[in-house]
Amino acid sequence: MPFDTTIILGAVAYDPKVVSIWEGIREYFNDAGAPFDFVLFSNYERQVQALLAGHVDIAWNTPLAHVRVQHHTHGQSLSLGMRDSDRDFHSRLIVRTDSGISSPKDLIGKKLAVGSADSTQARILPLHFLKESGADLNSVRLLLFDTDAGKHGDTGTSELDVLEALRRGDADAGTVGDLIWVMEQAAGHIDTTLLKSVWTSPPFDHCMFDALPDLDAGKIERFTSALFAMTWDNPEHRRLLELEGLKKWMPPREEGYDSLRVAIAEQGYPL
Numbered sequence: 001m002p003f004d005t006t007i008i009l010g011a012v013a014y015d016p017k018v019v020s021i022w023e024g025i026r027e028y029f030n031d032a033g034a035p036f037d038f039v040l041f042s043n044y045e046r047q048v049q050a051l052l053a054g055h056v057d058i059a060w061n062t063p064l065a066h067v068r069v070q071h072h073t074h075g076q077s078l079s080l081g082m083r084d085s086d087r088d089f090h091s092r093l094i095v096r097t098d099s100g101i102s103s104p105k106d107l108i109g110k111k112l113a114v115g116s117a118d119s120t121q122a123r124i125l126p127l128h129f130l131k132e133s134g135a136d137l138n139s140v141r142l143l144l145f146d147t148d149a150g151k152h153g154d155t156g157t158s159e160l161d162v163l164e165a166l167r168r169g170d171a172d173a174g175t176v177g178d179l180i181w182v183m184e185q186a187a188g189h190i191d192t193t194l195l196k197s198v199w200t201s202p203p204f205d206h207c208m209f210d211a212l213p214d215l216d217a218g219k220i221e222r223f224t225s226a227l228f229a230m231t232w233d234n235p236e237h238r239r240l241l242e243l244e245g246l247k248k249w250m251p252p253r254e255e256g257y258d259s260l261r262v263a264i265a266e267q268g269y270p271l
Contacts, residue, residue, distance in 0.1 A: 006035040007219050009209075010047045010056035013040040014154035021243045028240060032229065034222035043150025044118075048072070051210060057219055058211045062152035063120045063260050066208040071271040073212065079252035080209040080220065081227055085245050087256060089206045090178040091126040093199035094163065099172040102198050104135035113143040113162040113174035119153030120204070120260060121177030122162065128263035129201040130175075143171045156180050166195055205256025 011022055022038040029036035039056055041047040044065040051059040052072055069077045095101040115122025131137055145161040162174035184190050230237045232247050
């Protein structure tokens with residue numbers, strides 16, 4: 001059987017729009033001379049297993065899945081690219097205006113709502129950064145929202161649960177990603193007389209294309225060449241870029257995941 005030159009990419013179906021996104025990208029890659037197809041997974045754990053087993057060539061991974069792949073390959077996995085919007089993410093501490101909370105140190109004795117256990121931006125990193133900022137988490141009562149487990153916070157559902165808990169008065173404060181906070185404000189869903197942001201985390205990075213170190217060099221070259229050739233100035237490219245939430249594909253960088261590696265170790269999160 002001849003060697004299959006088709007690049008097989010794994011992505012998680014966290015939303016129906018994912019199908020349209022990757023069908024459009026498949027058409028673009030094929031037209032660009034980089035034979036391409038994709039496989040959708042229901043969760044990132046299964047996707048990481050498929051990548052490690054060689055069932056897909058490349059995986060479009062969350063930060064947690066990215067760090068997990070690196071862990072299981074002893075740091076030998078290949079990082080191929082990321083969105084401009086994946087750089088310098090932040091988490092927010094949102095509080096009720098009547099809570100008396102103006103900084104992380106004021107969380108003593110308060111109830112803090114947090115997102116899914118596998119959400120980098122709504123639980124893992126905000127808890128890490130809040131502790132670094134002086135919050136005594138041992139004195140904080142946590143209200144946990146573990147919705148959409150396996151999606152690593154991609155759906156944003158647990159963050160919306162956090163905001164709703166704050167509106168109801170079930171919690172004094174909550175952690176969400178900056179993206180959800182901005183989107184909910186833009187949609188007019190935030191009553192500024194009731195909720196406000198009092199703290200923003202240090203920056204961290206988000207999604208990454210991962211591959212195993214033995215991936216065929218030709219596939220890597222075709223994938224990265226086609227990926228980085230996409231441009232905002234091309235209307236058809238722009239349509240796909242907008243669907244995936246970026247303006248430009250960027251080369252990989254690893255320093256944006258250092259805080260996550262530390263947080264995982266501190267919290268004993270299983271990899």
